Amino acid sequence: MAEMRTDEAAFGVAISGRTSIPSGENSVWADVSPLLEAACEDLQEGELIHGDNFNLFAAMSALEIMDPKMDSGIVCTYYSLEEAIENGAAPVPISVDKTTDIRCTIDIMDHLLACEATWHKGHSLAQTVYSCLYLLRPERTLSHALLHAYCKVIHVTCKAVLSVVSDARTHEEEDLFTMAYGLPLGGGDRDERCLSMLNAVEETISRQLRACKASSSKRRLLEDIEPLQSNPDLEEGYCRALLCRLRFRKHFYHLLMSMKRPQGRGLELARKHIASCILELDGCLKSSEFLRASAHGMCEKNIQDTTASGCQAIGFDASLNCRLSAPTPPRSIKILSWVKAIEYFLKLLRDLDIVCSYSLVPSLEAALHFVIKFQKSQPDLVARSHLQLLLVQDGKLYGQIPIFAVITGAAGLPEVTNDHDIQKNEFVVQLGQLVINLLKILCTNAAWQRRKLGKMLQDWRVTYVQLELAFKNEFGEGSKPSNNELRFKIFQQILMWVEEQTYWIASRFLILGFELELYSVHDYYMVYWYIYAILIKLAEKTHLRIVMNNSTAKKKAKKKRDSFKDAGRDYQISAAVLFLQSQIYLAEGLSMMFAALRNEHIILAPQGPFNTEHEIFIQQFELLQKACLPDHVSYMSFKESTKLVNFSTLAMCDYFKEAQRIAKDVKSSFANDPDKMAELRRVEQVAEHNNIALNVICRVGAIDPSLKVTFEFSHHPFFATAIVKRS
Amino acid sequence: MAMEPGFPKQEPSDFIFNHPSEDGEGAMETNTKEGEVAKVEFEASEIEYVSYGGEHHLPLVMNLVDQELSEPYSIFTYRYFVYLWPQLSFLAFHKGKCVGTVVCKMGEHRNTFRGYIAMLVVIKPYRGKGIATELVTRSIKVMMESGCEEVTLEAEVTNKGALALYGRLGFIRAKRLYHYYLNGVDAFRLKLLFPRPELHPSLPVMADVDDNHSSHHGPSEE
Numbered sequence: 001m002a003e004m005r006t007d008e009a010a011f012g013v014a015i016s017g018r019t020s021i022p023s024g025e026n027s028v029w030a031d032v033s034p035l036l037e038a039a040c041e042d043l044q045e046g047e048l049i050h051g052d053n054f055n056l057f058a059a060m061s062a063l064e065i066m067d068p069k070m071d072s073g074i075v076c077t078y079y080s081l082e083e084a085i086e087n088g089a090a091p092v093p094i095s096v097d098k099t100t101d102i103r104c105t106i107d108i109m110d111h112l113l114a115c116e117a118t119w120h121k122g123h124s125l126a127q128t129v130y131s132c133l134y135l136l137r138p139e140r141t142l143s144h145a146l147l148h149a150y151c152k153v154i155h156v157t158c159k160a161v162l163s164v165v166s167d168a169r170t171h172e173e174e175d176l177f178t179m180a181y182g183l184p185l186g187g188g189d190r191d192e193r194c195l196s197m198l199n200a201v202e203e204t205i206s207r208q209l210r211a212c213k214a215s216s217s218k219r220r221l222l223e224d225i226e227p228l229q230s231n232p233d234l235e236e237g238y239c240r241a242l243l244c245r246l247r248f249r250k251h252f253y254h255l256l257m258s259m260k261r262p263q264g265r266g267l268e269l270a271r272k273h274i275a276s277c278i279l280e281l282d283g284c285l286k287s288s289e290f291l292r293a294s295a296h297g298m299c300e301k302n303i304q305d306t307t308a309s310g311c312q313a314i315g316f317d318a319s320l321n322c323r324l325s326a327p328t329p330p331r332s333i334k335i336l337s338w339v340k341a342i343e344y345f346l347k348l349l350r351d352l353d354i355v356c357s358y359s360l361v362p363s364l365e366a367a368l369h370f371v372i373k374f375q376k377s378q379p380d381l382v383a384r385s386h387l388q389l390l391l392v393q394d395g396k397l398y399g400q401i402p403i404f405a406v407i408t409g410a411a412g413l414p415e416v417t418n419d420h421d422i423q424k425n426e427f428v429v430q431l432g433q434l435v436i437n438l439l440k441i442l443c444t445n446a447a448w449q450r451r452k453l454g455k456m457l458q459d460w461r462v463t464y465v466q467l468e469l470a471f472k473n474e475f476g477e478g479s480k481p482s483n484n485e486l487r488f489k490i491f492q493q494i495l496m497w498v499e500e501q502t503y504w505i506a507s508r509f510l511i512l513g514f515e516l517e518l519y520s521v522h523d524y525y526m527v528y529w530y531i532y533a534i535l536i537k538l539a540e541k542t543h544l545r546i547v548m549n550n551s552t553a554k555k556k557a558k559k560k561r562d563s564f565k566d567a568g569r570d571y572q573i574s575a576a577v578l579f580l581q582s583q584i585y586l587a588e589g590l591s592m593m594f595a596a597l598r599n600e601h602i603i604l605a606p607q608g609p610f611n612t613e614h615e616i617f618i619q620q621f622e623l624l625q626k627a628c629l630p631d632h633v634s635y636m637s638f639k640e641s642t643k644l645v646n647f648s649t650l651a652m653c654d655y656f657k658e659a660q661r662i663a664k665d666v667k668s669s670f671a672n673d674p675d676k677m678a679e680l681r682r683v684e685q686v687a688e689h690n691n692i693a694l695n696v697i698c699r700v701g702a703i704d705p706s707l708k709v710t711f712e713f714s715h716h717p718f719f720a721t722a723i724v725k726r727s
Numbered sequence: 728m729a730m731e732p733g734f735p736k737q738e739p740s741d742f743i744f745n746h747p748s749e750d751g752e753g754a755m756e757t758n759t760k761e762g763e764v765a766k767v768e769f770e771a772s773e774i775e776y777v778s779y780g781g782e783h784h785l786p787l788v789m790n791l792v793d794q795e796l797s798e799p800y801s802i803f804t805y806r807y808f809v810y811l812w813p814q815l816s817f818l819a820f821h822k823g824k825c826v827g828t829v830v831c832k833m834g835e836h837r838n839t840f841r842g843y844i845a846m847l848v849v850i851k852p853y854r855g856k857g858i859a860t861e862l863v864t865r866s867i868k869v870m871m872e873s874g875c876e877e878v879t880l881e882a883e884v885t886n887k888g889a890l891a892l893y894g895r896l897g898f899i900r901a902k903r904l905y906h907y908y909l910n911g912v913d914a915f916r917l918k919l920l921f922p923r924p925e926l927h928p929s930l931p932v933m934a935d936v937d938d939n940h941s942s943h944h945g946p947s948e949e
């Protein structure tokens with residue numbers, strides 16, 4: 001930062017003499033030219049400074065002054081905001097002609113929306129929204145009520161969005177988003193004032209709209225209302241175009257405020273604002289025909305299409321901020337088109353609506369499933385941040401349920417355990433932190449999520465081992481103690497659940513690799529094998545937990561003499577495991593099919609010059625192996641179980657048929673769970689297709705060398721479907 | 728120091744090499760564009776590969792990279808690489824003309840010694856003839872001989888050509904870096920792990936260090 005300021009001030013002083021940062025108590029301005037010249041003399045061409053502090057970072061940060069590719073200073077049209085304003089880059093009013101003024105104001109609004117969407121998509125605030133000169137000098141627009149109100153609401157909206165994202169922050173690689181050095185965010189005013197200004201202009205314009213629509217007889221009564229602008233033919237169109245833009249801003253702001261309310265109390269209200277926002281955006285889209293027509297031939301063409309009218313908006317200069325806002329490269333960024341921006345906002349609103357419609361089911365499992373499902377639509381940063389803040393507030397689930405209660409709930413313990421002082425155990429506390437982190441990580445973008453989940457596996461594993469040790473220390477290896485049965489039980493069930501949850505994370509980690517396209521076809525062979533190994537463990541732990549919960553439940557039921565519910569419960573339980581079972585068969589079938597294809601030379605294994613399949617295996621599963629997930633699984637065991645597979649052995653195993661059969665059978669248990677139903681249907685489809693493909697390969701594969709087998713993800717996001725063709 | 732760092736372009740760790748090529752948008756498009764480029768006919772044997780030989784090579788390297796990659800690198804960046812690891816940089820010449828180059832580094836990174844491929848470029852008329860493969864192969868060999876345990880680099884997810892090239896050499900996509908490039912495109916971090924002798928008992932090298940090493944790596948069944 002220090003260099004930046006020096007640099008800027010030097011330019012200011014030398015060139016315009018306008019900017020002058022006075023010398024401070026401990027600093028004075030000095031002319032560095034002689035020093036620089038001397039330094040240049042000192043260094044011969046081809047020499048490089050070697051110094052501990054001159055590393056690659058320093059080398060890359062070095063600028064070549066006056067090179068337009070690097071020196072952000074020279075690409076600017078103006079040296080300072082003042083100069084830009086003096087040169088009339090952002091006039092107030094925009095035009096003395098009222099009609100032109102309104103037309104240009106709408107362009108500014110539209111371009112701002114495009115900038116805002118571009119910001120949300122991950123560019124810096126300074127180079128997007130704050131490229132608007134009007135926003136940078138809020139006091140200048142005071143005389144222009146419409147523009148002023150609009151700028152104010154943009155200020156407070158940006159501030160609100162920024163705070164949600166930075167509060168939710170898990171250090172995703174989306175840092176640019178929250179950088180807002182030196183920008184006049186919020187404009188200093190109280191937020192409510194901004195709303196009253198917005199309401200006032202909205203009120204005026206709706207009266208103007210009424211006035212221009214009224215019949216001539218009534219018009220006399222309304223005579224005192226001054227029209228929006230001077231061309232009566234355009235009055236209605238401009239009023240409408242402005243109203244939907246203003247109302248969108250109002251509802252969007254209210255939406256953000258409602259979602260901010262603790263413990264999801266504002267969600268219902270938020271949904272109403274979402275519906276209004278969507279309605280107003282639709283109005284904006286509809287206004288574009290009128291705006292295009294009325295602006296025709298009146299303005300400079302907008303090449304990036306960031307406005308509805310197709311005109312270039314006045315009062316924007318992204319280059320001015322380059323120097324203000326380290327670290328932004330001199331490169332100008334591409335602002336989304338206005339239509340794309342509206343599409344972005346519509347998606348954001350739909351995603352937020354999903355968040356708001358969540359009923360805050362008090363169970364970890366429900367919350368986890370909700371996040372995973374939500375992520376399927378690939379929501380952007382702002383929507384994800386909102387979800388995260390809803391899930392985790394004040395270290396509690398939904399800001400309501402203490403994390404220990406979340407854990408005991410997940411582990412299937414009765415509610416009486418919620419206050420047990422075992423929660424003070426340091427490893428239980430640590431576990432609580434892991435659960436919170438897990439929820440947060442699941443809300444991040446898939447790329448970041450996978451890396452963090454991978455690292456987290458180790459933490460879950462270590463916590464498990466520590467808990468287990470604490471458990472053994474307390475109770476010894478022996479059987480259940482009579483005196484502290486409850487404590488024993490809590491320990492035991494939490495331990496079991498931790499293992500299950502760890503395998504769940506591991507499976508998510510592996511599966512995300514498909515979405516991120518990290519695996520090549522040649523890796524599938526080992527990836528499915530590993531997924532199979534993890535899912536087996538997951539099913540085993542799930543089964544154990546359910547059996548144990550059940551025995552607890554049974555005891556209770558006996559006490560209540562109510563064994564009727566029990567039967568239903570039992571059934572439900574095996575369904576959860578059977579569900580996994582169908583996926584297990586599918587993963588196993590796929591890995592065995594790949595093994596056979598390779599062993600029978602239908603797919604040729606690549607052989608790089610530098611390493612072998614063994615190294616690929618180590619790299620792919622390094623994080624799982626480090627956390628011993630599962631124990632005793634290694635490259636050797638992988639090779640052991642795949643090296644002898646061929647089509648004749650495969651034909652007898654019927655993995656795909658089993659998967660299909662189980663999926664079909666278990667469906668009836670999930671009649672009320674549309675997500676699970678959909679997954680079972682997909683599993684069935686993949687299994688069926690692969691079974692057919694396998695039969696074809698088995699019949700003709702060995703004798704027909706022209707057989708080509710390729711893989712698609714047409715039926716399932718991560719279980720591949722084999723396609724067999726003869727070339 | 729004479730050189731004041733300006734603004735950091737990204738975190739120190741995110742090198743912005745292997746960057747979107749100027750014709751950008753990955754190989755699919757490059758391919759169609761290459762159709763317009765007049766291909767040069769030549770025999771593989773006519774290409775001469777040279778290790779970086781000094782300041783006279785620097786303009787050739789800079790010129791090629793400037794042409795093909797969009798990222799502006801200062802001369803210091805180039806010098807940083809070629810002065811510290813001249814043995815890892817190679818140039819390809821055809822009849823005296825420089826047609827391709829690779830620039831790399833190596834060093835300690837979180838307790839491993841690893842190589843890093845920073846820039847790789849072959850000019851359009853010479854593409855598709857194995858020049859890039861030969862260039863990186865030479866660098867990687869030197870890295871391996873110098874004791875590197877692995878090699879890494881980043882490539883745009885849309886750069887099909889580069890991904891295929893590295894895939895054939897045994898690189899895996901270790902992770903995806905979200906919006907890594909400032910144009911908003913994601914990158915893959917590619918990694919190539921060299922075999923460790925103790926995992927390949929058939930290799931005679933350094934059999935005596937076996938026991939020290941195998942202990943801190945995942946469970947392995949005999």
Ligand SMILES: CC(C)(COP(=O)(O)OP(=O)(O)OC[C@H]1O[C@@H](n2cnc3c(N)ncnc32)[C@H](O)[C@@H]1OP(=O)(O)O)[C@@H](O)C(=O)NCCC(=O)NCCS
Pocket residue numbers: 170171173451738740741742837879904905
């Ligand atoms: C540097 C940082 C971007 C990645 O470091 P990390 O957390 O150790 O995560 P990773 O190990 O996945 O990333 C480091 C690796 O990615 C590389 N990397 C560099 N920049 C990267 C980027 N923008 N995105 C992803 N990876 C990056 C590193 O060179 C390193 O390579 P390696 O894994 O091959 O050794 C990041 O974590 C950081 O420092 N963030 C600030 C602090 C923080 O996030 N704390 C955790 C709070 S949840």
Ligand SMILES: CC(C)(COP(=O)(O)OP(=O)(O)OC[C@H]1O[C@@H](n2cnc3c(N)ncnc32)[C@H](O)[C@@H]1OP(=O)(O)O)[C@@H](O)C(=O)NCCC(=O)NCCS
Pocket residue numbers: 745746748754755757758795796847848849850853854855856857858859860861881882883886887888889891892893895
């Ligand atoms: C990537 C680049 C260096 C490749 O140079 P090259 O000399 O054509 O590469 P090679 O001839 O050695 O290619 C080797 C293999 O890579 C793959 N490959 C290379 N270019 C490809 C393309 N355009 N499409 C698909 N595959 C491609 C092929 O598998 C090829 O093998 P094959 O020809 O036997 O099928 C070159 O295209 C380039 O300079 N691109 C611009 C800069 C750049 O993207 N650098 C890499 C940044 S990570």
